[in-house]
Amino acid sequence: MAVPVIGVLFEPSFWLWVAIYAIVSLSLNIEAGVTGIPNFGKHLAVLVGAIVAAALPGYLGLALLPADVKQQLEAMTGGQLSYAGDYNSLIADALNKYFAQHPGLSLALFLLVLATAALLGAAVGWLAAYPAARLREEYLAITLLAAAEASMIVAYNAPQLGGTLGLTVPNTLVWLDNIVSRFVSTNVHIISTLIVAIMVAIVVFAYLELVLRSPMGRLLKGVRDNEVAAESLGKDVTKVKLKTLMIGSALAAVAGALFITGTLGWMATSYNRVSWTFWVWAMMILGGMANNIGTLVGTFILVLVRQMITYNKTLIAPYLPFDPAWLDPLILGALLVIVLMVRPQGVLPEKTMYPLPRQKLEEKAKSLGAPASGKGVAR
Amino acid sequence: MPISLVYLENSLVYSNALVLLAIGLTMTYLTTKIPNFAHGSLAIVGAYLLFTVVAVYKASIALGFIAAFLAGAIVGLLEYLVVLRPLQRRGTDALGLMIATLGVDIFLIGALNIYADIVRDMHPVTGTSRDWSLRSFVLGRVAGLTEGTWISIGLVVASLVALYLLLTRTKFGVAMRASIENPQLAQVLGVNVDLVYAISWLIAGGLAGLAGGLMSFVMRINPATGSIEVVSVFAASIAGGLQSLLGGVVGGYLVGLSETVGTRLLGELLGITGIAAYRKVVSLALIVVVLLVAPEGIMGVNWRSILRKLKNRAKGERS
Numbered sequence: 001m002a003v004p005v006i007g008v009l010f011e012p013s014f015w016l017w018v019a020i021y022a023i024v025s026l027s028l029n030i031e032a033g034v035t036g037i038p039n040f041g042k043h044l045a046v047l048v049g050a051i052v053a054a055a056l057p058g059y060l061g062l063a064l065l066p067a068d069v070k071q072q073l074e075a076m077t078g079g080q081l082s083y084a085g086d087y088n089s090l091i092a093d094a095l096n097k098y099f100a101q102h103p104g105l106s107l108a109l110f111l112l113v114l115a116t117a118a119l120l121g122a123a124v125g126w127l128a129a130y131p132a133a134r135l136r137e138e139y140l141a142i143t144l145l146a147a148a149e150a151s152m153i154v155a156y157n158a159p160q161l162g163g164t165l166g167l168t169v170p171n172t173l174v175w176l177d178n179i180v181s182r183f184v185s186t187n188v189h190i191i192s193t194l195i196v197a198i199m200v201a202i203v204v205f206a207y208l209e210l211v212l213r214s215p216m217g218r219l220l221k222g223v224r225d226n227e228v229a230a231e232s233l234g235k236d237v238t239k240v241k242l243k244t245l246m247i248g249s250a251l252a253a254v255a256g257a258l259f260i261t262g263t264l265g266w267m268a269t270s271y272n273r274v275s276w277t278f279w280v281w282a283m284m285i286l287g288g289m290a291n292n293i294g295t296l297v298g299t300f301i302l303v304l305v306r307q308m309i310t311y312n313k314t315l316i317a318p319y320l321p322f323d324p325a326w327l328d329p330l331i332l333g334a335l336l337v338i339v340l341m342v343r344p345q346g347v348l349p350e351k352t353m354y355p356l357p358r359q360k361l362e363e364k365a366k367s368l369g370a371p372a373s374g375k376g377v378a379r
Numbered sequence: 380m381p382i383s384l385v386y387l388e389n390s391l392v393y394s395n396a397l398v399l400l401a402i403g404l405t406m407t408y409l410t411t412k413i414p415n416f417a418h419g420s421l422a423i424v425g426a427y428l429l430f431t432v433v434a435v436y437k438a439s440i441a442l443g444f445i446a447a448f449l450a451g452a453i454v455g456l457l458e459y460l461v462v463l464r465p466l467q468r469r470g471t472d473a474l475g476l477m478i479a480t481l482g483v484d485i486f487l488i489g490a491l492n493i494y495a496d497i498v499r500d501m502h503p504v505t506g507t508s509r510d511w512s513l514r515s516f517v518l519g520r521v522a523g524l525t526e527g528t529w530i531s532i533g534l535v536v537a538s539l540v541a542l543y544l545l546l547t548r549t550k551f552g553v554a555m556r557a558s559i560e561n562p563q564l565a566q567v568l569g570v571n572v573d574l575v576y577a578i579s580w581l582i583a584g585g586l587a588g589l590a591g592g593l594m595s596f597v598m599r600i601n602p603a604t605g606s607i608e609v610v611s612v613f614a615a616s617i618a619g620g621l622q623s624l625l626g627g628v629v630g631g632y633l634v635g636l637s638e639t640v641g642t643r644l645l646g647e648l649l650g651i652t653g654i655a656a657y658r659k660v661v662s663l664a665l666i667v668v669v670l671l672v673a674p675e676g677i678m679g680v681n682w683r684s685i686l687r688k689l690k691n692r693a694k695g696e697r698s
Contacts, residue, residue: 038474038477040481134670135674137474138473138477139674141414141474143666143670145416146610146613147663149607150610150659150662153656153659153660273481274606278481285475285478321496321497322492326489326496329489330493332482332489333484336478336482337486340466340471340475341469344471
């Protein structure tokens with residue numbers, strides 16, 4: 001308790017939160033920060049990825065179990081063998097044992113989960129692009145928010161996903177857990193998820209940074225700054241929005257799938273507006289819209305703030321007449337409004353992206369006879 | 380199984396609450412052009428005030444509704460004056476303002492949770508301050524209907540009449556309509572547009588507070604209820620077109636009745652039980668259909684010309 005601030009930085013779960021939120025906030029940054037699509041339904045894509053990771057290993061794994069193991073299970077559950085039924089945790093346990101003996105199968109399932117999540121996420125983005133091409137900013141935001149909320153309620157009530165009780169999800173990362181357990185003794189599963197999540201986050205960051213620096217990035221910013229101008233230059237704005245939303249939603253869905261793989265539990269209400277839309281927006285705005293590094297900084301800061309509240313809860317609880325967990329939304333809401341007022345451009349503001357490296361531009365300008373100052377080139 | 384009177388009463392109370400909410404949301408959107416995502420939580424602020432006055436301090440329901448109106452009005456006004464107006468003055472775009480209202484929503488949810496904890500500790504006799512309902516307080520029947528139904532009808536009629544008189548019979552109402560039509564021109568002509576905007580947020584918040592009180596008659600309330608109900612409120616306002624307050628009234632009844640009676644009938648038609656859990660999907664479908672087919676809303680559609688076209692077509696087929 002003496003060093004709660006530093007202590008949190010050594011927790012692998014803290015870094016897992018950072019990595020997963022980094023993927024989602026980077027994906028929001030390409031949609032909202034760079035292209036200007038007000039995606040207030042970010043939690044829909046995350047929810048879809050989470051549903052895939054919650055349902056697919058269980059249902060498919062159960063179907064792939066050999067007959068003798070199935071019979072053993074049926075003997076324990078009284079002939080009832082449905083993954084989302086009353087014996088969910090028992091079945092998940094049996095699947096875990098089976099996966100541990102067959103790491104190849106778990107690896108295949110894990111990759112299948114990620115691929116399916118990305119595909120379905122892209123499908124969500126494709127659906128969202130239909131209103132995105134036709135509606136004004138405010139209406140689009142409302143529509144996407146309503147779509148995400150309604151989907152969450154449907155998922156919450158679906159008996160196939162355990163309904164209001166949620167699900168225990170079998171571990172498809174056993175293959176990596178086995179390797180990791182040779183090096184560390186505690187938090188094995190969290191660390192192996194963290195390794196995968198960090199790798200995905202790095203790939204996502206590199207990809208989005210390349211997009212931002214490419215001509216495509218300038219096109220996206222052009223669509224954000226002036227749709228009519230982009231259209232008049234022969235750019236298909238509808239298609240640009242469609243592609244952006246598909247990529248952004250696919251990435252968010254992968255993050256949702258990784259989150260379930262890490263926590264091994266499904267509960268529809270975890271994928272709410274506060275956790276996976278508002279938070280992500282706050283991270284992006286705090287860090288700096290349309291700046292990938294800024295978005296990462298914002299993600300780190302906000303995850304740190306939340307973890308610190310969680311860690312110091314027990315410390316301040318005796319002095320408060322209420323549960324200190326509620327300070328979390330209170331502080332976060334106030335923080336966002338303050339950031340919007342004091343520093344709307346974020347910690348690291350958007351940078352101008354030049355089509356060529358600065359030096360080459362200046363050389364070209366020189367050869368054209370223009371003064372070699374930055375200003376002359378930018379024009 | 381026919382739909383019972385109690386079910387119809389409940390859906391009427393719910394629809395009345397939605398009407399009050401949709402009017403307020405439309406009013407703030409018309410004046411300040413900000414879609415307020417915290418509007419649902421303003422209602423729950425009112426609901427908790429009603430709970431405090433009626434269930435904790437055992438005072439009369441009328442006093443409770445006055446408190447609910449005042450609480451909603453003050454919070455709505457503060458939201459505008461403390462958060463949104465300074466942001467607008469700083470040139471924040473529509474997107475930033477929407478995110479700010481989401482921030483206010485999160486803040487209110489946190490504050491309501493804290494308040495719920497404190498109320499529970501102050502009065503342990505009441506048992507719970509989460510997932511409560513005031514249903515049992517208004518079950519007495521007067522002239523065939525429950526007290527809750529009469530209260531909701533009375534509040535809606537009174538609010539509508541008061542708003543109508545305010546907007547058409549007073550100088551302030553003319554100023555408000557003028558600043559909706561053309562804020563620059565109104566300002567030039569000496570209308571205090573800032574005051575008009577502030578008062579529209581005050582009225583919207585107050586109506587939301589009343590609506591939250593009504594909701595506690597027919598559903599279980601907890602601090603997060605507002606963030607779910609706001610989907611229906613937006614559906615009601617959008618179905619009404621976000622152009623006129625009358626649109627809010629029509630949209631409120633449309634969404635309220637189709638979410639309750641509509642889903643019930645649909646469930647019976649298709650033979651599915653438990654369809655009521657999915658009633659928010661109805662609101663979503665309404666939002667999508669209205670925005671894509673008739674973005675001006677029900678009040679924006681030129682029904683007369685459609686009727687005429689249909690008549691002409693029918694005549695043409697006959698001849």
